[in-house]
Amino acid sequence: MRPLLILVLSIALTAFSGCSSCGKGASEDARTHVSVSIFPIYDLVRRVAGPDADVALLLPPGRNEHSFDPTPKEIATVTKAKLGVMVGLGLDPWMEKLLRDAAPKAAILKVGEKVPTLKIKDDPVGDEEADKARKKDDDDDHGHDHDHAAEGKGAVDPHVWLDPARARTIVRAIGEELAKVDTAHAADYRRRATEVDASLEALDKEVEGRTKALKTRGFVTFHGSFQYFAARYGLDIIAVIEPYPGSQPSGEYIAKVLSVIKKKEVPALFSEPQLDPRPAKILSDEAKIPLGVLDPVGGGPETDSYEKMIRYDVAQLEKHLR
Numbered sequence: 001m002r003p004l005l006i007l008v009l010s011i012a013l014t015a016f017s018g019c020s021s022c023g024k025g026a027s028e029d030a031r032t033h034v035s036v037s038i039f040p041i042y043d044l045v046r047r048v049a050g051p052d053a054d055v056a057l058l059l060p061p062g063r064n065e066h067s068f069d070p071t072p073k074e075i076a077t078v079t080k081a082k083l084g085v086m087v088g089l090g091l092d093p094w095m096e097k098l099l100r101d102a103a104p105k106a107a108i109l110k111v112g113e114k115v116p117t118l119k120i121k122d123d124p125v126g127d128e129e130a131d132k133a134r135k136k137d138d139d140d141d142h143g144h145d146h147d148h149a150a151e152g153k154g155a156v157d158p159h160v161w162l163d164p165a166r167a168r169t170i171v172r173a174i175g176e177e178l179a180k181v182d183t184a185h186a187a188d189y190r191r192r193a194t195e196v197d198a199s200l201e202a203l204d205k206e207v208e209g210r211t212k213a214l215k216t217r218g219f220v221t222f223h224g225s226f227q228y229f230a231a232r233y234g235l236d237i238i239a240v241i242e243p244y245p246g247s248q249p250s251g252e253y254i255a256k257v258l259s260v261i262k263k264k265e266v267p268a269l270f271s272e273p274q275l276d277p278r279p280a281k282i283l284s285d286e287a288k289i290p291l292g293v294l295d296p297v298g299g300g301p302e303t304d305s306y307e308k309m310i311r312y313d314v315a316q317l318e319k320h321l322r
């Protein structure tokens with residue numbers, strides 16, 4: 001056994017000294033690893049990080065952002081993280097749990113806490129009767145596994161990133177946090193954050209112009225993710241089919257939404273790539289209006305940057321709200 005141990009040790013030492021002389025092994029270990037919960041925030045972080053940090057996305061594109069069960073591979077990725085970036089505000093609690101378990105020493109940046117927030121509207125249909133129907137449904141509905149305290153009435157809407165103006169604040173917060181975690185590259189992180197901020201400023205101006213030109217300003221979404229976007233550009237979300245993520249609306253509530261769609265002559269419904277399209281299709285058939293797609297998370301071939309995701313959504317509104 002002894003000679004074998006010595007042999008193994010000497011091979012290991014040779015390999016180690018070989019590596020340290022080239023310097024690559026040491027610098028690989030010292031690299032800053034960052035894990036990010038969802039694609040739009042990941043895109044901003046990877047651009048601010050540039051070549052100075054390795055940034056990993058956890059939620060695979062196409063998946064709903066409100067729940068996620070990480071695989072062992074994703075858990076292994078998080079283990080290396082010096083920094084975890086998430087939205088917070090109840091959007092991605094799975095990320096916080098993952099960081100606590102796999103990388104308890106990592107710093108956590110919750111970008112949602114850096115910007116002003118809005119509450120989820122109690123009355124997304126704008127119709128008293130419908131609200132009453134919902135309220136009754138809520139009262140009757142105890143005993144299921146949905147967390148009303150986190151997502152129910154009066155809860156903060158966590159979809160802050162869909163307003164490009166708030167995204168500008170977020171990108172600067174990302175630059176500052178990276179500068180804190182990896183001080184050697186602080187100036188580079190801040191410089192790139194300023195560059196991304198300039199791109200978002202241009203995007204914000206472009207979207208302002210394009211949404212101003214929309215003839216119809218009201219639309220109906222499936223999941224309540226576009227409130228910040230609508231508020232930024234003076235658009236009106238007439239109804240949300242599923243105002244509280246993961247909470248199935250009652251048939252009575254959906255009937256009310258349908259009647260408002262007809263009464264207000266809503267020109268189109270919008271589904272989302274992360275959701276089952278079938279209920280949306282049934283509703284748009286029922287209301288006899290077209291079904292568009294609004295993507296709040298992106299990461300697909302047409303939405304592989306923050307700006308492309310927002311432009312995709314604006315193009316969808318332009319297509320259906322003329």
Ligand SMILES: [Zn+2]
Nearest residue numbers: 065223225245
């Ligand atoms: Zn959402």
